[in-house]
Amino acid sequence: MDSLENWLKKRHKDLVEVRRHLHQNPELSGEENNTQAFLSYRLKTSWPDKLTEVGGTGLLAEYRGESEGPSVLVRVDIDALPITEANEDLEYISHNEGVAHKCGHDGHSTIGLGLAHFIAQNRPKRGTVYILFQPSEENAQGAQAVLDDVAFDIKPDFALALHNVPKFPKKSVIIIPDYFTASVRSVIIKLRGQIAHAAEPEQGRSPASALADLLDYVKEQTKNDPNEDDFQLLTPIFLKMGQKAYGTSPSKGELHLTCRCWTTEQMETLVSELEDKVKHLAHDYGLQHHIEYLEVFPTVNQDPDLIEALRKVAKELDFQAIDQARPFRWGEDFGAFSQQFPSLMFGLGAGEDQPVLHHPEYDFPDEIIPDGIRVFYSLIHHLLNS
Numbered sequence: 001m002d003s004l005e006n007w008l009k010k011r012h013k014d015l016v017e018v019r020r021h022l023h024q025n026p027e028l029s030g031e032e033n034n035t036q037a038f039l040s041y042r043l044k045t046s047w048p049d050k051l052t053e054v055g056g057t058g059l060l061a062e063y064r065g066e067s068e069g070p071s072v073l074v075r076v077d078i079d080a081l082p083i084t085e086a087n088e089d090l091e092y093i094s095h096n097e098g099v100a101h102k103c104g105h106d107g108h109s110t111i112g113l114g115l116a117h118f119i120a121q122n123r124p125k126r127g128t129v130y131i132l133f134q135p136s137e138e139n140a141q142g143a144q145a146v147l148d149d150v151a152f153d154i155k156p157d158f159a160l161a162l163h164n165v166p167k168f169p170k171k172s173v174i175i176i177p178d179y180f181t182a183s184v185r186s187v188i189i190k191l192r193g194q195i196a197h198a199a200e201p202e203q204g205r206s207p208a209s210a211l212a213d214l215l216d217y218v219k220e221q222t223k224n225d226p227n228e229d230d231f232q233l234l235t236p237i238f239l240k241m242g243q244k245a246y247g248t249s250p251s252k253g254e255l256h257l258t259c260r261c262w263t264t265e266q267m268e269t270l271v272s273e274l275e276d277k278v279k280h281l282a283h284d285y286g287l288q289h290h291i292e293y294l295e296v297f298p299t300v301n302q303d304p305d306l307i308e309a310l311r312k313v314a315k316e317l318d319f320q321a322i323d324q325a326r327p328f329r330w331g332e333d334f335g336a337f338s339q340q341f342p343s344l345m346f347g348l349g350a351g352e353d354q355p356v357l358h359h360p361e362y363d364f365p366d367e368i369i370p371d372g373i374r375v376f377y378s379l380i381h382h383l384l385n386s
């Protein structure tokens with residue numbers, strides 16, 4: 001580990017510059033073309049055995065060891081959010097109006113890049129390390145796009161990922177057995193009836209009452225206690241009905257929800273019951289209905305052996321290991337990888353004074369870049385030499 005520490009000291013300034021360059025030049029999900037080009041340029045200087053474009057705007061770097069052995073995939077995400085940055089005094093403030101790295105993917109990408117360069121100079125004695133720079137995490141499309149890409153022709157023995165977590169101390173890892181994040185799915189419910197004169201609404205079929213009943217149902221079904229196994233949260237996001245034409249009773253309406261619960265199985269039950277409710281309401285009020293889903297985040301399944309490996313690594317690095325009984329309530333599309341490969345996702349403490357994720361003043365702390373590299377490298381060392 002001394003060699004890694006010496007390397008981190010020499011490369012610290014460069015890693016900070018990389019992170020701040022990415023922060024200045026954020027790109028939304030599916031639009032990470034300049035990010036991909038920048039990362040590709042930097043990765044080529046590490047001379048990977050193979051560098052492949054995957055998932056549209058993603059990259060997969062391969063580093064082979066001295067002999068055959070197991071393979072480890074490290075995934076980092078690269079996309080930004082449609083949020084206007086509020087840190088006006090920041091030297092490296094976002095240059096792209098209305099777009100900013102407010103989830104820390106600039107820091108995650110930098111950790112992946114630093115890890116790639118160190119692995120390239122310190123090849124494992126056996127096995128292969130893959131480092132995936134994944135696009136479109138925020139809209140839950142990137143992981144599946146990578147898995148569906150014929151260029152992603154690998155089956156790693158292990159898959160690893162991290163997420164920085166504000167409000168937890170630096171030099172800490174957050175360990176959650178079973179599931180790291182919740183199952184999350186957004187739903188669009190569209191209703192259509194018949195327009196009528198506002199003076200004679202009975203001559204038409206307005207979606208107003210059905211939407212009101214739906215909102216009551218959403219409130220009844222919400223069990224917002226994260227300490228309970230039956231936690232489920234249905235959050236109204238957007239509601240639309242009719243138009244500003246005061247002489248008409250509207251014919252169209254729609255309700256957008258984001259649903260979350262602990263497991264994929266619970267989610268299947270939740271949406272099945274929601275579909276039944278919409279179907280019955282549409283029938284009762286004489287409406288047509290249509291339901292569509294987007295931003296589907298499966299749960300991140302945790303491999304128990306990898307959880308134990310993380311505990312050992314935390315102890316070796318003298319990091320605080322913080323156990324958390326329940327998953328985080330946000331979605332993470334790394335869950336798609338965890339459905340196919342033994343996987344581990346861990347939280348990396350970002351500081352107790354750091355604003356929460358997606359806050360306009362959030363900024364990934366540069367000082368935890370080495371921490372992420374340390375944990376990833378130690379896990380890889382354990383997995384390829386056990």
